[in-house]
Amino acid sequence: MSLKETLSLSLPQLGWRPVYQQQLSWDELETTIPARISGHHRSGYICWTENGEIHLDIHAKLPSMTVGDWILLERETHQFIKLLDRQSLFSRKAAGIKSYEQLIASNVDTVFIVSSLNHDFNLSRIERYLALAKEAQVEPVIVLTKADLCDDVDDKKQQVQALNPMLNVECINALSSESCQSLKPWCKIGKTIAFMGSSGVGKSTVVNTLMGSETQQTSGIREQDSKGRHTTTSRSLLSMPSGALLLDTPGMREIQISDCEQGIEEVFADVANLANKCRFSDCKHISEPGCAVLKAIESEELDERRLRNYRKLLAEQARNSESIAERRSKEKDFHKHVKSVMKEIQSREKGY
Template identity: 55%
Template sequence: MTKSNRFNHLKSSTFAKTSTANTLTTQSPTEAPLRSLKQLGWNGFFQQQLITESVDYACIARVSAHHRSQYQLLTESGELSLAIHQNMPEMTVGDWLLLDKQHQFVSLLERHSLFSRKAAGSKVEQQLIAANLDWVFIVSSLNDDFNINRIERYLALVNEAKVTPVIVLTKVDLCADLTPYIEALRELDAGLLIETVNGLDKQSTQALSHYCSEGKTVAFIGSSGVGKSTLVNAMLGESNQVTSAIREDDSKGRHTTTSRSLHLTHSGGLLLDTPGMRELQLADCEDGLNETFADVVEYAKQCRFADCQHELEPGCAVQAAIANGQLSERRLHSFQKLMREQALNGASIAEKRAKDKSLSKMYKRVQGNARANKRG
């Protein structure tokens, strides 16, 4: 899906299977109002998979929360819990699943978008954040939390996931001058979608409501304390998410959301709040970086040498753009740093996957030999 057609979402088709409302047992019917699949985000992209692939299933469900030992699911008839088993594929909030009559896992449908990052800390693995999103709100507050380098990181991940980003600047009531913030963002992309809100003012947050129309899924990402949970509560019209104040000395936030979860709005949309990300490392997102830094990439194409490092080489169009004030040196250095980071992390993850695959084959071979020896 290209950037230009992300706004053109496919329309829902008539379902090939009949409803299983009579056989599905809901767990919390009073807490989970009945919704159609379309209201839960179903569209033609997923419907087509049912047509092209013959799969025996009884129920369609969407992952609304991921706990340590189970997934929470939304269906047309209410909520379900699905125990996590080792033979299941890795799944995340927003995924669509097919279940059998006993509400056991059958199949994971192909995603039209997947938002992920390198796992925090020293773990060499990819962490899935959310799937099948329509919009991602990159939330930053108008105080010391505002960091243009961090926003570039978020944009790279969102663009890699093929989802449309929206920069949401919060606490506008505490900001005397918006101009420096808007100008800094326009330097990244003149066409970037930007919204400024006061999360405690219902009228102010109304500007975000048209993104969350019926069947559309919006994810909130950003650092702790920027007001993500406050915005979720404002858009839901109720205090589903706990909130807490920032530290006044450095504007740093405290973690109030500890897990990712989908929330149904009265207008029919779905909101996904995520824990604050204090560490955000990139891996395998070269396409997302190229889109985020499209200006740098475009100048690089005009360099005399294809392998130009944009330093002291003759005929470097990137350095010429910096000298002419068309491109900032900060932007070039940020692009180069993130490109190196994503390549290094991507290689480490690929190496770990190869080792894990090799170990798995060895374990199966040893177990096979042991069974053969036992038989005699």
């Protein structure tokens, strides 16, 4: 482990706040320092502290951790002490397997769900990302890009707003710094932000515009290794000119719906509320008498597309969770098989 020179950010600039501080005992206040995981490599974690960067080697006693996590390190030796409770977590889970959870990102304050206003505009896709954000317990902001290429910006904005009147929806030209100013309220000092959205919608463009001229400097902070050579270490947490922290991992961009029922139920709370009013408690809303959902569609209170997407996402998340579970169990079987073969070889070698 070594302490390296890095951009020196104060604890509040790193996202530290009372909810983490409260988790420290009197003893820990004296003997430990807080550190935030800013990168993850095969051999270890890159941790940011108030006094610079620390590399934490992976060893068996470490819990499963991810970029964005807050941990405590022993003040002098920088030995790992504990992982602090997370405020939010993006992960992939497999249904029925408690121990299997692939962590993607934690302690994100705001996720920008990016969708473009041209031919990629798709309400169902936005709902899918909303479900992921809800499941992770992160505040979503819908960012509709390519406003400069769209003739009916207001109409499309209203369609998105109709998904939920409480939703924050911003329409921008991602190439214009002035236009991106509308995202600034979520990019304040110490706030951790992330981006989701399909390919080509303009995520990198928004990031580059928000980063301004500092992109190069921040995305690959150059540092010297012991021989004085310049090396670049990849980090997934980047400090932005506005003072916010951008959490950008490949996992975040590729995230799929799995074991996300809670998130889906929250995004489609209106459908669930209607379903509660159906005459039969096991109503499938297909052709049953007294179905409140079908009645709402008929009276145009509920968009049929929304019901279709609700069903589709529920089915998809069940399928994805199952396939993760299946793969996991095959992996386990394989490891068991390898172990038993190794045992047999060993006992043969010993001449039993």
